[in-house]
Amino acid sequence: MAMLATMAVGMLATPAAAASGSSQAGKVASVAAKPRPAVSAGTPKASPAKYAGECPVNVTFSSKIKVKAVKSKTTVAYRWLRGDGSKGKVKSFTFRGKGVKSFIVKEKATFKGNVKGWQAIQVLAPRGVKSSKGYFSVACGSDEDKHEIVTPRVGAHVWVDEGNCKAVLVGRIHASGVRWVHYRWVVNGHVVDRDSVRVDGSRKVFHVIRPRDDFRGWASLQIVGPVEASSNRAYFKIWCKDTSPKVWASVDAPAAYEGTCPTARTFSGTISASGRTTVRYRWIRDGVAGDWKYAHFTGHGSQSQGVTDTWSASASGESKRAIDIAGGPTTGTVVAKVVCKVAPTPTPTPTPTPTPTPTTTATTSA
Numbered sequence: 001m002a003m004l005a006t007m008a009v010g011m012l013a014t015p016a017a018a019a020s021g022s023s024q025a026g027k028v029a030s031v032a033a034k035p036r037p038a039v040s041a042g043t044p045k046a047s048p049a050k051y052a053g054e055c056p057v058n059v060t061f062s063s064k065i066k067v068k069a070v071k072s073k074t075t076v077a078y079r080w081l082r083g084d085g086s087k088g089k090v091k092s093f094t095f096r097g098k099g100v101k102s103f104i105v106k107e108k109a110t111f112k113g114n115v116k117g118w119q120a121i122q123v124l125a126p127r128g129v130k131s132s133k134g135y136f137s138v139a140c141g142s143d144e145d146k147h148e149i150v151t152p153r154v155g156a157h158v159w160v161d162e163g164n165c166k167a168v169l170v171g172r173i174h175a176s177g178v179r180w181v182h183y184r185w186v187v188n189g190h191v192v193d194r195d196s197v198r199v200d201g202s203r204k205v206f207h208v209i210r211p212r213d214d215f216r217g218w219a220s221l222q223i224v225g226p227v228e229a230s231s232n233r234a235y236f237k238i239w240c241k242d243t244s245p246k247v248w249a250s251v252d253a254p255a256a257y258e259g260t261c262p263t264a265r266t267f268s269g270t271i272s273a274s275g276r277t278t279v280r281y282r283w284i285r286d287g288v289a290g291d292w293k294y295a296h297f298t299g300h301g302s303q304s305q306g307v308t309d310t311w312s313a314s315a316s317g318e319s320k321r322a323i324d325i326a327g328g329p330t331t332g333t334v335v336a337k338v339v340c341k342v343a344p345t346p347t348p349t350p351t352p353t354p355t356p357t358p359t360t361t362a363t364t365s366a
Helices: 002-012 015-032
Strands: 038-041 045-047 050-053 057-069 073-082 091-096 099-111 115-125 134-140 154-161 166-187 190-209 215-225 234-238 247-252 257-259 263-274 277-285 293-297 302-313 317-325 334-340
Touching (some): 045 134, 057 073, 057 115, 057 134, 091 099, 099 115, 166 234, 190 215, 247 317, 263 293, 263 317, 263 334, 277 302
Antiparallel strands (some): 038 057, 045 057, 057 099, 073 091, 154 166, 166 190, 166 215, 215 234, 277 317, 317 334
């Protein structure tokens, strides 16, 4: 009955549905008509896999690539992957014929020092696939010495840049093979910097000393891993020459005054500088700072500018002044004194009293 129902459905299908079904079938047939090759890569084998003895030594790595070809001509592309992060060049070969084919690929490496690592094979074409890691080790010397080493040939030298008040320490680390090296800089017996670098035979490392004042001593470069080693001591002397303009100031008080008031007394000051610069200064009046003022110097060598500040005194007393340099020194304090005296009242000149003139009477006789 189920078969009859299926046949009935097929008979009732519309022509459009039948055409769509035919198209889908064509696509499936098209995909089925283009099978992809199967690829596998075997875990590499090292020969020798664990070596202990004299170095340098050659180690050969081999891996089997298996391809199930579906075309009459197939190209295989591959490369080696290494435990230190590097990759070999892409290589390729072409073979003819269908079916399962197996090929052995090899790579030879020379090691001059102790190392532990792995290699793998990566197939890029006709399909991407990567093998498992094949591990190996090389121990140079006796069988008891199997730890990784950095050859204890490290050195350091120093030069001094006096103009910038600094010393640049330059060291070179030597290592057998490619490996990470942990090191530190020691200055006058104190550790001043630590770091790690990847060394491929030889590499320079640097450290800069920037003291505030003159400084002298020695520096060495020490390897702390994977083994311990140290360079010779490099001695240095740093001179810190201060080339910034020098600024200074002075202030003088007017002479003591005794007389009538009010009166104006003028303090005089001198701003000095060596070299081209702008000096910011202010007057300190009786302990109170005034507004900032500016003195500009455009020449070379020692230069000076005079400045003044006025005290208006209306009564007896004293006033203090000093000059403060921004970011620099403050002068000593000077004192001006005023004694006010009242002018004496002038004595009035008496007005003389006029003397009367006597009158003469004339007598007439009869």
